[in-house]
Amino acid sequence: MNIFYPVSGGNEIGASCYFFHLGDSKIIVDMGKRYFGKKVYPDFLTLINKGFIDGLWEIDAVFISHVHLDHIGGLINYIDELVNANIYISAESFELYKAVLYCNLKKTDEKLESFFMEKINKIMEKTVLLYYGEKYNIKDLQVTCFKAGHILGASSILIEYKDRKILYTGDFTDYDLEAVKAQQLPKSLEVDILISESTYGYFENKINRKSDELNFIRRVKNIIDNGGNILVPTFALGKSQEIALILKKYLNNGILPNNMHVVLDGLCITYSLIYQKSGITIFNDNINIAKSNFHKKINNLSRTIVITSSANMAPYSRSYYYYKEMMDDSKNKLFLSYYRDEEYVKEKYINKFKRNQNTYFYRIATHADVIGIKNLIEKTQPKKVIFVHGDFSSKNRNNIYSLFINFFKDIEFILSLNNKEYYF
Numbered sequence: 001m002n003i004f005y006p007v008s009g010g011n012e013i014g015a016s017c018y019f020f021h022l023g024d025s026k027i028i029v030d031m032g033k034r035y036f037g038k039k040v041y042p043d044f045l046t047l048i049n050k051g052f053i054d055g056l057w058e059i060d061a062v063f064i065s066h067v068h069l070d071h072i073g074g075l076i077n078y079i080d081e082l083v084n085a086n087i088y089i090s091a092e093s094f095e096l097y098k099a100v101l102y103c104n105l106k107k108t109d110e111k112l113e114s115f116f117m118e119k120i121n122k123i124m125e126k127t128v129l130l131y132y133g134e135k136y137n138i139k140d141l142q143v144t145c146f147k148a149g150h151i152l153g154a155s156s157i158l159i160e161y162k163d164r165k166i167l168y169t170g171d172f173t174d175y176d177l178e179a180v181k182a183q184q185l186p187k188s189l190e191v192d193i194l195i196s197e198s199t200y201g202y203f204e205n206k207i208n209r210k211s212d213e214l215n216f217i218r219r220v221k222n223i224i225d226n227g228g229n230i231l232v233p234t235f236a237l238g239k240s241q242e243i244a245l246i247l248k249k250y251l252n253n254g255i256l257p258n259n260m261h262v263v264l265d266g267l268c269i270t271y272s273l274i275y276q277k278s279g280i281t282i283f284n285d286n287i288n289i290a291k292s293n294f295h296k297k298i299n300n301l302s303r304t305i306v307i308t309s310s311a312n313m314a315p316y317s318r319s320y321y322y323y324k325e326m327m328d329d330s331k332n333k334l335f336l337s338y339y340r341d342e343e344y345v346k347e348k349y350i351n352k353f354k355r356n357q358n359t360y361f362y363r364i365a366t367h368a369d370v371i372g373i374k375n376l377i378e379k380t381q382p383k384k385v386i387f388v389h390g391d392f393s394s395k396n397r398n399n400i401y402s403l404f405i406n407f408f409k410d411i412e413f414i415l416s417l418n419n420k421e422y423y424f
């Protein structure tokens with residue numbers, strides 16, 4: 001009996017962690033951290049209590065789709081127990097992978113630094129790099145990764161067992177982003193089971209990336225033309241590079257004025273430099289790295305956009321310092337993402353900005369929407385589709401399940417639940 005079991009990351013965005021038992025092999029795909037809710041890490045006790053494993057030493061391999069913390073943040077906690085498993089990740093992810101792990105370390109207590117350092121070294125020793133399109137054998141499985149779009153190095157993972165094919169999308173985009181191209185699967189890939197992310201799977205309307213981008217730029221131009229500054233607290237890895245590159249495009253084509261400046265701060269700098277090293281040029285005369293204590297100088301400037309890591313706008317985060325400095329001036333604006341993905345600012349913080357005249361809510365998507373997922377189903381022709389990485393709690397909206405069961409009559413659809421096993 002083959003089993004798929006979301007340890008976490010089934011009916012939620014965060015803590016992505018999926019167990020597969022296929023033939024003689026037991027593998028885990030992704031091991032992430034939770035952004036919302038109390039329990040931060042995947043809880044493998046449920047897997048043990050159900051008798052699927054006696055301990056993590058039984059795991060043969062861990063595959064990581066990409067380096068967002070909701071997909072790798074749990075590795076540090078479980079690396080000691082994964083004695084028989086290597087960790088497989090795309091070679092394109094490697095520099096970001098190191099940076100994400102080490103940057104997390106820096107944030108922790110100094111006393112714990114050597115403790116975490118030891119864990120990270122262990123992760124590094126066990127890491128095996130994957131090359132896109134190459135098949136890797138893990139016992140009786142063959143595993144291949146393909147570019148997923150989304151962020152640099154992201155993979156969709158194909159698992160083949162006997163004559164069965166299972167595709168796990170990971171976080172993916174079916175359209176080109178500024179920094180990375182769309183998901184790239186083999187032309188005639190048909191699978192038996194598709195396990196798809198569904199971050200934007202509860203909206204009926206197609207995301208219109210172009211009009212979202214234009215709305216964003218129109219608003220930026222308006223504020224800049226008025227001599228104001230803009231604060232964009234955002235997800236440092238992926239989203240901040242995307243926003244910087246969109247601004248760069250509109251600076252280059254002359255829609256945004258050449259006398260404006262874009263400044264990146266916090267972890268946005270670290271990750272952007274890695275993007276840049278991999279050939280995706282972000283910085284130029286108009287797009288720069290913040291000098292130290294830049295937030296104290298921002299009010300002496302005009303026509304400047306600061307992109308910095310959001311950290312939920314929590315007190316004493318970098319974004320909060322900027323906010324404190326900038327928002328007394330009504331010419332300045334705060335740009336927040338209103339879309340509930342990984343970078344969504346928690347309600348408890350967002351409520352105070354909703355009432356604020358200085359806040360503008362925008363959307364720059366970095367996930368496939370309902371139509372993108374539908375196209376993938378049509379392309380891969382699965383018999384069964386299991387949705388993960390989605391928040392299906394929103395009762396007032398049509399979710400992807402109710403849309404698709406009527407559209408694809410011959411396919412079985414499952415909205416996966418955490419800690420529930422699915423047999424196939």
Ligand SMILES: [Zn+2]
Nearest residue numbers: 066068171342
């Ligand atoms: Zn992601």
Ligand SMILES: [Zn+2]
Nearest residue numbers: 068070171342
């Ligand atoms: Zn994710």
